[in-house]
Every structure is written in structure tokens, then in C-alpha cells.
Amino acid sequence: MHRRRWAILGVLMLSLLIVVLDNSILNVAVKTISMPAPTGLGATQSEIEWAINSYTLVFAGLLFTAGLVGDRIGRKKILLGGLVVFGIGSALAAESGSPGELIAYRALMALGAAFVMPATLAVLMNVFEREEQPKAIGIWAGGVGLAIAIGPITGGALLDHFWWGSVFLINVPIVILAVALMVWLVPDSRDPKPGRVDPVGVVLSVIGLVLLVYGIIKGGELADFTDPTVLATVAAGLAVLVAFVLFEKRSDHPSLDVTYFKNKVFSAAMSAIALVFFALMGVTFFGVFYTQSVRGYSPLESGLLMLPLAVAQMIFAPRARLVVDRFGNRATTTAGLILIAATLAVFATFEADTPIWLLELVFFLMGTGMAHIMTPTSVVIMQALPREKAGSASALSNTFRQVGGALGIAVLGSVLSAAYRSGIEDKLGPVPAGLRDTAAGSIEATLGVAARLGPQGKALVGPANDAFLHAMHVTALCGTGVALLGALVVALFLPGRPPADQQGEREQELIAAAD
Template identity: 85%
Template sequence: MTSPAVPGPRIPEAVHRRRWAILGVLMLSLLIVVLDNSILNVAIKTISTPAPTGLGATQGELEWAINAYTLVFAGLLFTAGLLGDRLGRKKVLLSGLAVFGIASALAAQSGSPGQLIAFRAVMGLGAAFVMPATLAVLMNVFERDEQPKAIGIWAGGVGLAIAIGPITGGVLLDHFWWGSVFLINVPIVILALGLMLWLVPDSRDPNPGRIDPVGVVLSVIGLVLLVYGIIKGGQLADFTDPAVLSTIAAGLAVLVAFVLFEKRSDHPSIDVTYFRNKVFSAAIAVIALVFFALMGVTFFSVFYTQSVRGYSPLQTGLLMLPLAAAQMIFAPRARLVVDRFGNKATTTGGMLVIAATLAAFATLEADTPIWILEVIFFLMGAGMAHIMTPTSVVIMQALPREKAGSASALSNTFRQVGGALGIAVLGSVLSTAYRNGIEDKLGLLPAAARHTAGESIEATLGVAAKLGPEGKALIAPANDAFLHAMHLTALCGAGVALIGAVVVGLFLPGRAPATQKEDEENELVAVEN
């Protein structure tokens, strides 16, 4: 059914009664999107192992296995949000889930890194239609006064997925082949599809206007070119490469053309005047910055725990439990902190906690007590909870309910582009620093082997294992070079988080006096002045 645009209660009574059950189904749909990436993080080392255990993927191929998903996901999120507003969010959700499930089954059967990368891209296509629709449906089944609570629980579900992913991945890798980390998505998809058909109402923008094909095409081409250039630069560890610079420049040029076209169009895909609202723009920017910082760090933390510390995939998953537990504990309660201290203080505090935890990674050594890493993960999860909940509420309430798909898509597009930037840029810092640190220790190897061994710590340890007893001399230098590279990368991430704290401190609203709070909130979230 469609939410009517009439005065008074906006939510039909039958939908209102089952709103919490609907939220549970939406969280299950979200679970598979987040679960997939968190499972893959634990499986990175296994997939890089030569066949038959893994696929023998190089570091570059591993980055593409992660980023092929991100590239398609980020490039199509905005378009998917628009289609959900126009065609109906339930239809888009069902279609996205089906594509994601089929692609997961195919990815599990990949016979080469190239096939895995291709099927991951198709998974990104399905996920792009799932993610914005979940928040858009949420905004259409909860009244405004309950939306912050619902969004907080939704954000806590992300923490649950972060917890389940690595542990599930570890258990699967201990007992089955690497493809099982993708096959596990299939039964979850089937369950989500059944519950969605039963419980979730359809909704759409009642006045979507004419289709804007030029705007849609420009947004997809611009985002894909930009993210592709960023990923390629990280893979080459050289952002001055002419092909990288030209691709990024082309992407930016197309996005500028998109903005100019939208400003002049009488039926734009997105009203760019939304970004005149400093609160809305700041919240979007902070999401991009925090995921820039965190995605790069998440990528190297798996190599720290498995390659340097020697933990198994399952143990690595268990080590990440504090990160997820903190999100599950604090995300649903973050709105209470916002009520007391305001968006500015809450989110600034969260950003400063993230910056401090990233900087703390620069103190970790090969023999650091593991409980220190656990404390870092817990504080990182607490910081994330106090960033994502208030910024998500600000973004989703800044636009009319009928535009919920577009608002969610904008938020997720900036998050994915920020995450792709983080993996590419911080991954480039990590690989360049590692190669510089290990190169002079590889002099005894043949030239071709030297280049391969310098790609990553896993590549160095792989070469060392083939050399037998003589290779043992490479293990300590590899650990030292990786730790130095990790410290440098973590400090870069902390610097980005501090920039985010400044943005929040300047532009997000503070705590309003109780007597003026409602009026001031309405003024702050107004986007059509």
C-alpha cells in the first residue's frame, strides 16, 4: 500500500501496528549487505592462499574483490534510491535481494580471482537496491517522533551484522571451503524475501515528477569514473599516474556537469538546494570522512591479527566482538545522549573517540597484550554509534518523507565513496610504506620474486614459506615493515577523523532550550527556504 500524503497521521493503522516487525525484516535485509563485507574481511587471508585452499589472489586482486562491490554499489546507490521512490521501495527491495542472493551463489563457485571480482560486482548491484530502500521503508512506517529510536535500533543492527560476520566467517573457514562465506547469504536472502512479501508494505513518492534520464546517466558515469580512478590509484600506489589522474578528473567533471544540469532542470533527480542546508551537508560529509578513516584501518587490522599475531580466522572474528557489542549497546541509546547534549556535542565526541582509537593503532606492536586491541575496538564501536545514529536522523529528517529513498541513497553514496577512498588512499599508504620498509631485505631473491614479495606482508610470508629454513630470516623484517606501515596508515586515518570533528563542531546544531527545541529543529532541518 502507498502512504497517503494527507494531513493528520501519515501511517495507516494496519502498518503502524506491525511497524516493529517490519523493522526486524528491514534489519534482516540490511544484515546480508553488511554481513557480506565483514565476512570477506576475515576471509581475505584464506582467499590469498594458493589453490586448492584459496584462489591465490594477489593484494591487488583482493582490493578489487572488495572494491568491485563498492564501485557498483556506490555508482548505482543514488539511481536505486530514485527508482525506489518512483517504482515502489518494496519492489526494489525484493529485486535487489534476489540479485544479491543469485550473485552470492555464483561467487561461492568462482574458479579464479577474476570470476570472484565479477560476481562481487553483481552482488554490489543487488546491494545498491537493498540499502537505500531499507531506510526509506523505515521512514514510511514510523511517525516522526519514533524515527530516531527506530534509526538507532537500525544502526544497532549494523553492529549485530559486524559481530555475526567475522565469527560466522571464521566458523565456516574452519570447517568448509572459502566459498562458503558467500553461500551463507543464500538462506538469509530466501528468509528475508519470504518475510518481506508477508509483512512489508509498499510505498513510493506520490508525486515523483518526470523521469530525469540525463541526470541519472550523469550521476552513474560520474560516480563510477571517480571511484574507479580512486581504486586504481590505490592499486598502483601512485595517484600521479596519468591514467589515474585523467579518470578521477573525468569523474569530477561529469559530476560537476550533473550538478549544473540538476540546478537548471525543471524536473531534477535531486534538488541540489538540499545542500544549502549546512546541517544536512555537514552530516553527509561526516559520514564520508568517518568511513574513509575506518575502512582503511579495517583492511589492515585483519593482517595484523592473522599475519603478525598468528590468530585463525575464527579467533580474528571473536576479537572483533567488542566493536560490534559497543555498537549494539550504544546505537539504540545514542538518541538519549543527543536529547541531553545535542547533535554537535554527541557527534563531535564520537569523532574524537574515533580519532583517538585510530591513533592508538600506532602504538600496537607484535607483542602488545591483546586486551589493549579489544579496548580499542570497543571504544571504536562506541564512537561509531554516537556518530551514525544522530547523523542518520539529521539526514533522513531533513527531506520530506516522500523523498526518503533519495535521502537514504545520498547518505549511503557518500558513505561508500568515502569508504572506497579510505581503502584506496590508506591502502596506498600501507602498501607503499610496506614496500619501502621491506625492499632492502629482499636482496637475495630473484628480481621477479622481489617484486611479488614486496606487495604485502602475506606475499612476503608466502615467499618465505617456499624458501624453507632460509625463508625464516624474512619473517621478522616483514612484521617490522608491516607494523611501521600500519602505524603510519593509522595516523593518517586519525587525521581524517579530526577533520570530521572540526566539520561537526562548526556546522551541526547544539542542544536547544526545551521551550524552543521543536521550533529550532524544524528550522534546522528545513531545506526549502
């Protein structure tokens, strides 16, 4: 037992905090970044989607490999290297001169983050004895919830006082502190029998996902999902992902063991995780434009408005096991997804003057639904596979969460973009012909062009708000359909409440898997 283990846990949580914090901080900054220079970068909606997804896709694609590399060459070395790369990427992102640069530097940040996250858990397991591991893991997981809660507020406070790049530059001093503490406190460790790295699988998975997401985002940008370029890119992405699955099935050291998915219960639980993050990331993406562009709230106020979502997760996630014990995994998860679907359906009724308490209630209920999905699905995943597979099952659920979120932003963001463009195009008569295509790109683009036109442009503000609200309603209903699909999948395939004599046995299996 390491005598400084609790101090080491603090350093690991600091490292984890900035990696998770970065995405939730960015959520409130997307409107500012989409504003014309010098306030923002003048990023289009598709460029904003890529700024989020370039991070998510690289992070998800490298998560498994990063864990294996850490096992092989040493977790401390990987943690230090990952933090340094993340810090350099953050500094470069803060000074980006164009949306393209921001997208590239976000991908570099993700490269560092992918090596930090699995290494923190591996070091934790090494410095804590078996009996203290569940408590330490609980505190570690609580750090993720804390980051989700404080990210939008931190981002909003920075944007109220500094320029948009401050949401990335804030990472640099934290990285320097974490690196210094890690050099001093954290012992190195490695796996005596590390797994083999699967570079071909990693490359195929990342290329396939990038092509798929690119095609979806391009379809929204063009407001035409039947465009030959869009169809060809999506088809190419799907073909590469099929090749990835076939390669993994034949590999003796796959980065993704596809045989896990022969288990219907495991597949259903993974689907639920992916679909809930699909809906959540999509709604936070358009929710920021609703609160800031339509309702006129500042970035800090917008961040505070999202606080009920995080608070509900922090209240209910630790207690969701009690609901599962009483009603079973199937009923709890199905109810959680139906609640998510209901909140998205309510979003489809919001107007510019909807009482703000109703938005707060919707966010709270959404967080409640998420808490009652994530806990039972985590239980199911751990119980569906042999105990020795607990580590890879956990990494896989994290990967599916990231990919589900990326696809949520791509698909729902593209629906929002296409619906907005079709709603605003015939209202752009006062706009010079050369600016009409730009003005139709997003509500921020329309408002930016309107500001440049002076008094003549004021007539565009009302139609822009109306077009956005219509697009948000369409997007929210699409998210509702996705959540209901998830509810149907888990209702059909997740196990119900086990007989009383199996309950204690399953509890012991779960505790052992968490160990």
C-alpha cells in the first residue's frame, strides 16, 4: 500500500479534471467562436461541429491503444507525455487564427487526453490495495461528474471577462501544476504481460468514423443529404468501418473484441450508453444557441442554466442502484430513456418567451434520466462479460459514449443546420447576393451579416430567431425518436429483475468486477 496514495489520487483527479472539463467548457463557447473576428473566429456551424468532433473522434479512437501503450512502457511516462501534449495543444488552440487551425489543435489535445484518461485509472489500481479500490474509483468517477458540472460555469466566467481563447489557455497552468506534482508523487508501473498494440485497427476505426461524420456534417451544410458527395462519403465511412470489424474478428490481438457483441444484453447496454450521449451532446449543442442567441443570456448565465443537469446526475447517480434493486435493470433503464425522450419532446415546444424555470426543470429531468441509465447499464456491462474482462468492458463503454456523442453532434447538428437554412433562405432578400450563402449557414452567421448591414439588417433578427426555433423543434423531435428507439432496444433485450436468490450472487460479481 503506497503511503502517499490519497495525495496521488488528488494528482490523478487533477489530470482527469482538465481532460473532461475541456469539452464541457467548450459547450458554452461555441456561440462566441462562431461570431465574426475579432470577437470570435467566424466559424460556421459545420466548423463548430468539427471543433468538437475532432477532439471526440481522436480521443475515442485511441483510448484502447493508449491503455496498452501505458501498460507496455510505463503509466507515469504516458501520463506525463499525454499531459504535455494536451498542454501544448491547449496553448496552440487558444491562439488559433482560423477555424481550421482550431480543429487541428483540438485533435492534438485529444491525442494527449487519450493517453491521460486510461493511465489515471491504471495508476490508481496500482497504488491502492484491493479493499480500498472501490472507494478510490468512486472518488475518481466523482471527478468526472464535477468536471461536467463546473465546465460550463468556468467557461462562461472566462468568456465574460476574457477573449474566447481563454477557455483553452486556462488548461496550461493546470497542466504545469499537474506535471510537477506527478513527477514528485506518482510512482511508475507497467503490466508484466502487456497486450499487443493494434495499429491497423486504430487507423481503420478513426478513418471510418471521420468519413462517416464528415458526410453527415456536409449533408447538413448543403441542406441536402442526397447529394452525391455526401452519399459517397457516408458510404465510404461505413465500408471502412465494416472492414474494421472484419479485421478485428480475424486479429489475434484486436483493439476491439467484436465477439463481446454476440451477447445481446451487452449490445443493448452499449446501445443505451451511445444513444443517451447522442441525445445529450446534440441537445447541449443547440441549447447553447437557444439560450445565448435567441434568449440573449451571457455565456456565464448560459453555463449556470445548465447546472441542474449536472446537479441531478450528482444527486441520483449514487442512488440509482436502489432503484435497480427494486425494479430491475430493464425497467430502470427503459424509464430513464423514456424520460430523456419526454424532455426532448418538451424542448420541441420552446419559444423565445418560454418561462426559464421550465428550461431548468427540463435540464434537471434530463440529468435524472441520464443517472438512471448510466448506473444500470454499467452494472449490466460488468455482469454480461467474464470478470477478467472488466477493464476492457469499461474502456469500451467509454469509447461508445464518446462515439455516440460525436454522432449526436454530427447528426442533430446537421439536422439543425439543414432546417435552419431552409427556413431562412427566402427571408434573405435585403442581404447582398454574395453574402446570402454565408448568412444562411447558422443563426450566428445571419445575425453577424445583419449587424454589418446596420439599420437595414434589423429586419433579419426576427426571421432568424423564428427559423432557429423551427430548426430546434425539428432537431429535438429527431432526438426524441432516437431516445424512444433506445428505450425499445433496452426493453426488449436487457434483463429484468433477477430472482431473490440470485440478487446477492450478482452483487458479489459486480463488486469483484469493480475491484
